[in-house]
Amino acid sequence: MIKWQNRLMVGTHWIGQIQSYVKKAFEAIAQWSNKLAGNWSKGNSLRDFVCLFLLGAGLSVAIAACSGSTSAVKPDVKLNLVSFSVTQAAHDRIIPKFVEKWKKEHGQNVIFEQSYGASGTQAEAVIKGSQAADVVHLALPLDVNKIQQAGLIEKNWESRAPKSSIVTRSVAAIVTREGNPKGVNTWTDLTKDGVKVIVANPKTSGIAIWEFLAFWGAVTQTGGDETQAQAFTTNVYKNAPVLAPSARDASDLFFQQGKGDVLINYENEVFLAEQNGQKLPYIVPNVNISIDNPVAIIDKNVEKHGTKEVAEAFVDFLYSTEAQREFAKLGYRPVNPAVLEEVAKNYPPIQTFFTAQDLGGWDLLQKRFFNDGAIFDKIWTASKA
Numbered sequence: 001m002i003k004w005q006n007r008l009m010v011g012t013h014w015i016g017q018i019q020s021y022v023k024k025a026f027e028a029i030a031q032w033s034n035k036l037a038g039n040w041s042k043g044n045s046l047r048d049f050v051c052l053f054l055l056g057a058g059l060s061v062a063i064a065a066c067s068g069s070t071s072a073v074k075p076d077v078k079l080n081l082v083s084f085s086v087t088q089a090a091h092d093r094i095i096p097k098f099v100e101k102w103k104k105e106h107g108q109n110v111i112f113e114q115s116y117g118a119s120g121t122q123a124e125a126v127i128k129g130s131q132a133a134d135v136v137h138l139a140l141p142l143d144v145n146k147i148q149q150a151g152l153i154e155k156n157w158e159s160r161a162p163k164s165s166i167v168t169r170s171v172a173a174i175v176t177r178e179g180n181p182k183g184v185n186t187w188t189d190l191t192k193d194g195v196k197v198i199v200a201n202p203k204t205s206g207i208a209i210w211e212f213l214a215f216w217g218a219v220t221q222t223g224g225d226e227t228q229a230q231a232f233t234t235n236v237y238k239n240a241p242v243l244a245p246s247a248r249d250a251s252d253l254f255f256q257q258g259k260g261d262v263l264i265n266y267e268n269e270v271f272l273a274e275q276n277g278q279k280l281p282y283i284v285p286n287v288n289i290s291i292d293n294p295v296a297i298i299d300k301n302v303e304k305h306g307t308k309e310v311a312e313a314f315v316d317f318l319y320s321t322e323a324q325r326e327f328a329k330l331g332y333r334p335v336n337p338a339v340l341e342e343v344a345k346n347y348p349p350i351q352t353f354f355t356a357q358d359l360g361g362w363d364l365l366q367k368r369f370f371n372d373g374a375i376f377d378k379i380w381t382a383s384k385a
Contacts, residue, residue, distance in 0.1 A: 074108040077310050080301070081112055082126055082133035084119035084206055084293070085248035086269050087168075091137075093326045098317045102310065110310055118246035119143050119206030126152065126298065134302050134311045137167060137295045137318075139206020139247075142362045142370075144296045152300045160297070162335070167295040167318050169333040171350060172214040173270050175254065175263040175282040182261045187218040187285050190262065191235040198260035199236075200250045201243035202369075202376050206293075207250070208243070211264045212369065212376060213359060214289045221354045222287055230379065237383035255280075266291065267347075271331025286351035 083091060091114065099110050115122065115131055119139035125131035127150040138144055144165075147153050158164045176184055182195050190197055200208035215236050219229035244250035247265055254263040255278050270282050295315055302308040317323055324336035333347060334340045356362060369375045 074106070076109045076111050077307060078111045078113060078305070079307055079310055079314060080115075080132055080134045080305075081137065081314075082115045082122050082131045082135070083137040084122060084139040085116050085246045086207075086266060086272070087137055087293075088114070088116045089272055090168075090327050090330050090332065093329075094318070094323045097322060097326075098314055101317065102313065110314075118200075118204040118249075120202075120204045121245070123147055132301055132305075133298050134305060134307045135295065135297055135314060137293065139291075139293055140209055140362075141165075141292065141294045141356070142209065142366055143206065144294050145362060145366075147296070147298065152298050153296055154299050157296045158294070161295060161315055162319050165294045165296060166292040166335055167315075168268075168293040168327050169335060170266045170268045170291040170293070170331070171284055171288045171333070172211055172291065173265060173267040173282050173284050175265060175270055175273075175280055177261060178280060180281055184262050185283055187215060187236075187287065188232075190215075190239060190264075191232065192239075195239050195262060196241055196260045197236060197239045198250050198254045198263045199240045199243060200247060201245060205244070205246045205250075207247035207264075207266055207269075207291075209370065210266075210289060210291045213356065213365070214264075214285075216369075217289055217354050217359055218285070218287050221352055221358065230375065234379045234382050237379055240383070243380075266331075267333075268331030275330070284348040284350070286349070288350045288353060290353060290355045292356070 081091065081095075095112050095114075099112070102108060102110050115125075115133075117125075120143060122131065122136070123138060123143035123146050126133045126136060126147050136144065136147065141158070144153065144157060148155065148157055161167070174184060174187075174190070176182065182189075182192065184190065184192070184195060189195070199211055202208040202212055212233065215233045216229045219232050220226060224232075241260070242253075244253055247269055250263060250265060251269055251273065253259040255273060267284060270280075273280070295318060297308070297311045297315060302311045319336060321336060321339055324334040324339040325342075328334045328339055328343045328346075334343065356365060359365060360368070367374065
């Protein structure tokens with residue numbers, strides 16, 4: 001941006017100089033024309049008058065062209081997108097479509113800076129300022145709430161985009177090895193002796209929080225009490241040898257390094273693995289949680305960067321039919337009703353579908369389960385005792 005501003009300043013300076021010289025030329029021409037007028041009757045040639053006319057017309061065109069060129073120049077605008085690890089494939093398809101649309105409608109090029117990583121880690125980076133995000137697309141509303149509480153986002157951010165600012169959805173899936181040798185078909189099967197479960201770390205990863213809530217809700221949303229839910233969840237984590245930093249790291253442990261018997265991950269991550277030639281059996285339990293991924297504009301940063309208009313346009317575009325179809329191609333469950341109707345048959349049905357709100361809402365869930373020393377820490381410690 002600074003480079004373009006410098007170029008414009010230099011260009012404006014030279015145009016001003018040219019206009020000054022042209023003004024002086026016109027004054028000289030005026031004096032010359034007065035002399036010609038006085039001498040016209042004395043038989044001076046018509047050629048002098050024509051030359052005078054053409055010179056004045058040419059200078060006028062030059063001034064108009066120079067002035068018009070400054071108003072036509074629009075510097076590139078840079079937009080910084082910070083997102084969670086598994087969304088990169090979708091954004092790689094969507095961003096070029098938005099760039100083309102903005103260029104066509106506004107005559108301006110948008111340059112995206114992108115960062116992908118574990119959702120909790122990304123949120124912390126935005127809060128600390130090491131990621132100067134204009135827009136965030138994160139794994140769960142809890143991470144956006146943390147950024148808002150740090151003073152970077154205005155209150156009630158959920159109301160500023162459609163669907164309470166949820167732009168993509170997924171559910172939890174259980175991926176098994178070929179032939180499912182451990183016979184894992186339900187959440188309960190994760191507690192079998194000898195089953196090694198690959199999961200992520202709720203301290204850094206969005207999928208880790210969602211999978212924890214899926215384990216807990218599999219009990220409480222089907223008639224069990226919280227004591228039973230804690231015992232069941234502890235038994236699942238007893239079978240987890242490590243906690244991966246992010247959903248993508250968990251996938252790499254399972255697919256690339258051959259670790260574990262089952263992987264708990266986003267349904268859309270399994271879709272992506274299949275598209276990359278890693279087709280393995282998986283189960284979408286019919287008791288499942290709605291994994292809601294929010295998008296938000298970082299108000300403090302867009303004001304500082306002067307990117308509010310393009311940031312708002314990009315967020316709006318993510319809800320468009322065109323963008324939602326791209327999300328759907330990669331296994332996300334669309335929030336755009338028209339696109340959801342188009343692809344609904346591609347997804348396994350869910351019998352008992354619950355949300356974070358059904359479990360108490362994000363403020364309660366953070367304090368009760370994920371703060372330091374809360375229930376997750378107790379479960380993890382007990383599982384390794």
